Amino acid sequence: QKEVEQDPGPLSVPEGAIVSLNCTYSNSAFQYFMWYRQYSRKGPELLMYTYSSGNKEDGRFTAQVDKSSKYISLFIRDSQPSDSATYLCAIRQSNDYKLSFGAGTTVTVRA
């Protein structure tokens, strides 16, 4: 069983739609949760991070964590064509900075 499961998609939505991405993890020792955006042939860019259950909002992005279900989500509101990219969830334990990544979901926002 992989440590982090993420549906690779692809996901195609019209401009202005809400994009919903999610990951599940198996080990309750994971306490830190990140979302990265990766454009083609580029390194990942940290979008959001959260360390507790609940919601965290940053502009059009909302990260949601449910530790009891071991489920994390990222929502993108009012999606734009420039949001077209691969989104990777990543998790780690509190005393270890090594990241475990999901497979990444490829998102296309159609103009």
Added chain:
Amino acid sequence: GAVVSQHPSRVICKSGTSVKIECRSLDFQATTMFWYRQFPKKSLMLMATSNEGSKATYEQGVEKDKFLINHASLTLSTLTVTSAHPEDSSFYICSARDTLNTEAFFGQGTRLTVV
């Protein structure tokens, strides 16, 4: 966020030769650097973790004699792929963190093609 610069962005080399990839933290001191490998349409796989002045810690299944990692200064780590073969062709990405930033920042990646 902090800036991590990786060089070169693309490299093509012949089988049997060695290739060095550099990872620099431009505006912070990187106490820890990580090296990842990414296959097309796949996720990032951690290869090794290096702390400045110490030997790198390699993940299971990664050949330390093939992928030489040096982290001699607080702003520079290098990955050398020795005696490269076509199966080593991949996208290599580094990340770096200091004691102030909770999370690591990634470089732009290096696409290695071995012919």
